[in-house]
Amino acid sequence: MSRARAPEPVVEEDTLTPRRNPDLTGHDEAESLLLDAWNSGRLPHAWLIGGPPGIGKATLAFRFARFVLAQGQGQAESSLFGAPEPPRSLALAPEQPVFRRVASGGHADLLTVERQRDEKRDRLKRDIAVDDVRKIGPFLRKTSAEGGWRVAVIDGADRMNLSGLNAILKILEEPPPGALLLLVSDNPGGMLPTIRSRCRKLNLNPLPEETVLNLLVQHRPGLGAEDRAALARLSEGSIGRAIDLADAGGLDLYRELIGLLGTLPRLDIAAAHAFGDKLTRKQDEGLYETATELLVWWLARFARSLARGAWPAEVVAGEAALMTRLANARGLERWVEVWEKVQRLFARAESANLDRKQVVLNALATLEAAAT
Numbered sequence: 001m002s003r004a005r006a007p008e009p010v011v012e013e014d015t016l017t018p019r020r021n022p023d024l025t026g027h028d029e030a031e032s033l034l035l036d037a038w039n040s041g042r043l044p045h046a047w048l049i050g051g052p053p054g055i056g057k058a059t060l061a062f063r064f065a066r067f068v069l070a071q072g073q074g075q076a077e078s079s080l081f082g083a084p085e086p087p088r089s090l091a092l093a094p095e096q097p098v099f100r101r102v103a104s105g106g107h108a109d110l111l112t113v114e115r116q117r118d119e120k121r122d123r124l125k126r127d128i129a130v131d132d133v134r135k136i137g138p139f140l141r142k143t144s145a146e147g148g149w150r151v152a153v154i155d156g157a158d159r160m161n162l163s164g165l166n167a168i169l170k171i172l173e174e175p176p177p178g179a180l181l182l183l184v185s186d187n188p189g190g191m192l193p194t195i196r197s198r199c200r201k202l203n204l205n206p207l208p209e210e211t212v213l214n215l216l217v218q219h220r221p222g223l224g225a226e227d228r229a230a231l232a233r234l235s236e237g238s239i240g241r242a243i244d245l246a247d248a249g250g251l252d253l254y255r256e257l258i259g260l261l262g263t264l265p266r267l268d269i270a271a272a273h274a275f276g277d278k279l280t281r282k283q284d285e286g287l288y289e290t291a292t293e294l295l296v297w298w299l300a301r302f303a304r305s306l307a308r309g310a311w312p313a314e315v316v317a318g319e320a321a322l323m324t325r326l327a328n329a330r331g332l333e334r335w336v337e338v339w340e341k342v343q344r345l346f347a348r349a350e351s352a353n354l355d356r357k358q359v360v361l362n363a364l365a366t367l368e369a370a371a372t
Helices: 029-041 055-071 097-104 136-141 162-172 209-220 226-232 240-249 251-259 269-279 286-308 321-327 332-352 355-371
Strands: 046-050 109-116 150-155 177-186 200-203
Touching: 029 055, 029 150, 029 162, 029 200, 029 209, 029 286, 055 097, 055 150, 055 177, 109 136, 136 150, 136 162, 162 177, 177 200, 209 240, 226 251, 240 251, 240 286, 251 269, 251 286, 251 321, 269 286, 269 355, 286 321, 286 332, 321 355, 332 355
Parallel strands: 046 177, 046 200, 109 150, 150 177
Antiparallel strands: none
């Protein structure tokens, strides 16, 4: 007597989470490349999917993982009625059983390795734990639970330490049959050359600004048109970054930051102290990380634009005038030094647990000294 199978769990979490996202926008060429590799019957056992953060790399990896797991053992195998029509898309419907099991983290033939959360600090840990990486080899060597492929996804592969990278290298040197390894990396160039050379590389480009705008309409419909346009420009082609900034109040922070920098060359000290106090309130702990990232990003953008000799389109009004005034005060070399110094200051503050308000004031004082 057969036992009735329990219904698949209904997933109610944010569909933008890569393992739960049924949609992939702006990466048709990459999807076609993966599909062609599958239909060829000679699928590479390891792929390195690279590109800037938040543009859909992990979404593509899970999309491909679901597709492969749903195909079972065959790759367009012949039958009594001839070879079946090759698949034309990687997409699976959200109600499809494989999709549901992957979304809920319950597929026996899929292993996901990523940074874990630091409960004490309420944020993701800096690196992927090496013990988690070492689980991949034994997992891929096991017999498939469902008679098809075994798939491992490493989300944030550039966050592995040397021990973790060496563990992956051993797998790549002797890949098990029927195993697929998908490495997702914001910085594939920083990984070991021996790993890069053993993977099929697939680089994704930032999304067009119009695509980010359309996705914001879909996923954050409560935003006004002006805010959507500013976030799309601020995110530089990353829908993930745009949504993170929207949810964290990053756009208001950016406007406040530009207003504060607009007081240069004589920094408004009272406003600077108020800004530092705001960023270091316990109930708004995430504001500090968001604001410091935005300041480093703005300085890098300013330096790049100064090198090109043309200002970028403004995110908020007044940026072009601010950049012109600062460029007239000092040349490119000096502003690159400022960017590097501020970047080091924030990194040192994180590792040494320095007073955050004083760190912000020191960063602003560095800009004031350069602008004077």
